[in-house]
Amino acid sequence: MARINEHYAKLPASYLFPEIGRRVRAYQAEHPDAKVIRLGIGDVTEPLAPAIVAAMHAAVDEMGKRETFRGYGPEQGYDFLVDAIRKADYASRGVEIAADEIFVSDGSKCDSSNIQEIFALAARVAVTDPVYPVYVDSNVMAGRTGPSGADGRYPGLVYLVGNEANGFQPEPPAEAVDVVYLCSPNNPTGTVATRAQLERWVAWARKHDAVILFDAAYESYISDPALPRSIYEIEGAKECAIELRSFSKRAGFTGVRCAFIVVPKTVTGTDPAGKRVSLNALWARRHTTKFNGASYVVQRGAAAAYSPEGLAQTQQQIAFYMENARLLREGLTAAGFTIFGGTHAPYLWLRTANGASSWEFFDRLLNESQIVGTPGAGFGPAGEGYFRLSAFNSRANIEEAIGRIRRAFR
Amino acid sequence: MARINEHYAKLPASYLFPEIGRRVRAYQAEHPDAKVIRLGIGDVTEPLAPAIVAAMHAAVDEMGKRETFRGYGPEQGYDFLVDAIRKADYASRGVEIAADEIFVSDGSKCDSSNIQEIFALAARVAVTDPVYPVYVDSNVMAGRTGPSGADGRYPGLVYLVGNEANGFQPEPPAEAVDVVYLCSPNNPTGTVATRAQLERWVAWARKHDAVILFDAAYESYISDPALPRSIYEIEGAKECAIELRSFSKRAGFTGVRCAFIVVPKTVTGTDPAGKRVSLNALWARRHTTKFNGASYVVQRGAAAAYSPEGLAQTQQQIAFYMENARLLREGLTAAGFTIFGGTHAPYLWLRTANGASSWEFFDRLLNESQIVGTPGAGFGPAGEGYFRLSAFNSRANIEEAIGRIRRAFR
Structure with missing residues (x-):
């Protein structure tokens, strides 16, 4: 008989990002017209630089x-x-x-x-x-x-x-x-x-x-x-x-x-x-x-x-994402959130509103603002009560997201 | 202290292909004008198909x-x-x-x-x-x-x-x-x-x-x-x-x-x-x-x-390599070698001449014919006394290699 690696069974059945995907799909099935903004997974959105x-x-x-x-x-x-x-x-x-x-x-x-x-x-x-x-x-x-x-x-x-x-x-x-x-x-x-x-x-x-x-x-x-x-x-x-x-x-x-x-x-x-x-x-x-x-x-x-061109072009992309991060940081701070990170990284780490759990906040942000983020608890127990937002998106989406959050959490 | 994976030490210090590379470099340093033909590592030589x-x-x-x-x-x-x-x-x-x-x-x-x-x-x-x-x-x-x-x-x-x-x-x-x-x-x-x-x-x-x-x-x-x-x-x-x-x-x-x-x-x-x-x-x-x-x-x-074009183009490449294999198989058989494989694979497996060990035959083929192959013993003890030649090369090099081997081993 083929004995398997028993240690795989120690991993949780559901990984963080598939669970997020499941909840977003369920929401979209119920709200087909909702324009969901994804600030969850840390994936870039700008095209490859011309030099590359x-x-x-x-x-x-x-x-x-x-x-x-x-x-x-x-x-x-x-x-x-x-x-x-x-x-x-x-x-x-x-x-x-x-x-x-x-x-x-x-x-x-x-x-x-x-x-x-x-x-x-x-x-x-x-x-x-x-x-x-x-x-x-x-x-x-x-x-x-x-x-x-x-x-x-x-x-x-x-x-x-x-x-x-x-x-x-x-x-x-x-x-x-x-x-x-x-x-x-x-x-x-x-x-x-x-x-x-x-x-x-x-x-x-x-x-x-x-x-x-x-x-x-x-x-x-x-x-x-x-x-x-x-x-x-x-x-x-x-x-x-x-x-x-x-x-x-x-x-x-x-x-x-x-x-x-x-x-x-x-x-x-x-x-x-x-x-x-x-x-x-x-x-x-x-x-x-x-x-x-x-x-x-x-x-x-x-x-x-x-290369000189490649470096200039990619640095411009990074500056673009970091301007997104700055806007998010300032907008969310103005909305009353306590924010960490986002100054030297494309991620913001925010304390959830009113002591909500990470997943409660995830659901509220999805339902009220149609914004997808990542529950901090998905990164370990010490992430509970926190939430990750990524700065990788278009400027228009970032500005729209800030507006929605300010309206929902003012 | 950082305890290491002790099992890595069980591997032989010198891997097959680096040792081949070492001997070829040494030969070329002594014979800078020699035109060495490489039929050792199983690496393709034809460019990517136009459809790809x-x-x-x-x-x-x-x-x-x-x-x-x-x-x-x-x-x-x-x-x-x-x-x-x-x-x-x-x-x-x-x-x-x-x-x-x-x-x-x-x-x-x-x-x-x-x-x-x-x-x-x-x-x-x-x-x-x-x-x-x-x-x-x-x-x-x-x-x-x-x-x-x-x-x-x-x-x-x-x-x-x-x-x-x-x-x-x-x-x-x-x-x-x-x-x-x-x-x-x-x-x-x-x-x-x-x-x-x-x-x-x-x-x-x-x-x-x-x-x-x-x-x-x-x-x-x-x-x-x-x-x-x-x-x-x-x-x-x-x-x-x-x-x-x-x-x-x-x-x-x-x-x-x-x-x-x-x-x-x-x-x-x-x-x-x-x-x-x-x-x-x-x-x-x-x-x-x-x-x-x-x-x-x-x-x-x-x-x-x-795609239809991609399939036709890659099948043509495979046919080209397999014609190389056929030429090698026939040429080496005519030179007196006992050959296995090479009919449904780009590799020929040959019994070394006169009961030479795989590495003896490697050295002889390199020194007398300026051809690099792979000693069978590098693939395990049962490979001793055998030698692998690959059909990945230009037609001219394959024909040249056959001629050299026939001259050296007739």
Whole structure:
């Protein structure tokens, strides 16, 4: 008989976004004329930048000619993209990253769910709460936890609570863990870690010999030049941190698919005999054995995001979304809401009105304002009583949404 | 301290293809004028078909306009591609596969290394020998084996030996296993399973309640219409088999990246309480949690391979490679070699000359004929004494290679 992975059964039957979809479909079936505005899932709406479109066309043409056709590429990514990343994202900010410390992939969701594989099954893993569900679910599926408790938490994971008192940026835990997932600018809370906060994390990781998995998928949305955009801007981080980056939100690649992960050769783990092992070597093994490189056409598109034109065009898109975020923040504050995030991230995290639960607020916003957001409780117990709105939409829809919310909640 | 996955250390330090690359580079450094012909790695050489190029251009244009831009797509793949697969690959051969039994991905290497995740760590896994290394390595990395023995085999795996006596198509094992990987047309041996052989496999799987992971990445190279191209052409296979397909070799997508996996809802495994669980539900969970859909532009390209023009153009490419295979097979037979495969697959599997080891023959072919192939021993102990040549190259290079081999080995 074929014995199955029993750990999958520990996951909740209904995932957050399908449940949202179900409720929206039910509402629309009853109100076919309602114009629903979606500020739920964090998906971009602006088209690809012209420089990226041009680069992808050129790459498609190359693939159509024998002399320039490309078959299997290097699993770690083409030099033209790796070099652009190394220079523009790191060297320009004083961080030296070697080419073989960068691994191009088809998406951060894959990277952030696959990275746990290089750690022991017994590794103790810490996550923040609220949290991007993929960090948790991938560890549950790997068998690092027990079944979830009544509070929705998994025994075996260490939860670090983000709340208003700590600005949704929890401090390092007192206890030792092997691995911690951090996300800044944060999904879902839209808050960002300061240099001082990251310095405390790096000091903690080095003291406890822990590894930080730093998800910087939203770093392009940081508007204050004093804030670190990479954890490697912190002294000592190259000894303890792996960084994840994505083109999804910085270049509109959610449907194009490209991301990368940085694993410095100086980050080590420990094998059962107590020997130090380079995590770069482990990830290189994982990446080359189980992945066959990102699409050539896609990598050419990603590289174009670093060209002067591509950079200017994508920065304009980011500025557009961040103006949406500013309007939402100001409009909702004026409507009486307490808002977090939305200054260095395309997400706003708001306290629900009148102490409503996240899902009560979801239903009220859908029914009264025809607006879809994401219940904070979907990101963990500490998200209860909060709600995520995304700034990815047209200006007209954002303005319409603000007007509707102000009318409904004045 | 960060405890690492100790099982990675069980893998051999040097993987097959990097070692080949090392020896070729060393040879070329000493013989800078030598014109080396590469028949080693199984990578296509013909450019993308015009219909595919046109479809990808159109998709890039769509992504560049607000009205037609696409963000996150359905994780399982777009309907236009899933429907094309369902109709052209299955319904046309009398096999009913539902849309939600098909999962589009970015490559068969990912699918074939990820599929083991849905089975228990204790699951007993069988592979053929010789074998595509990814099946073995992904199970080693997951911790299903002990350290490899002196013969290069991993305790914990069941090896089914392919040899000349069984035409490199081993019969089902007497013992019970949970899961078996089959590949037909076979990589590396180029041999193909007959209907009768697949019927014995399906009967065996149903008797032992085992699951067959059927890798049909090379099905487009089957030239005999009587041979099954899908395992689902065998009665009862939808109760016991998962099938993997790829656009890499059928449409020249090794650098474009698209594949799919079929998990019928009727294939079940067993949980620790003895309850039947649908593998389709498990894989859907894995796919949606850890993957974010294949690139839209790529999926449009893959769908174009099913259009009348795309089909005609890609079939012409396959015919071109298969004519290469025929020339190689006849030329090498005339040179005195014993050849297997190459009739329904782009690979030839040849017995080395004069009982040389696989690597001795590799060195001799490189030094005397400036031809790179793949040592059979790289695919497992039973590959020792054999050698794989790929038919992916220009006609001129194939003819040149045949001439060189005939001169060196006459």
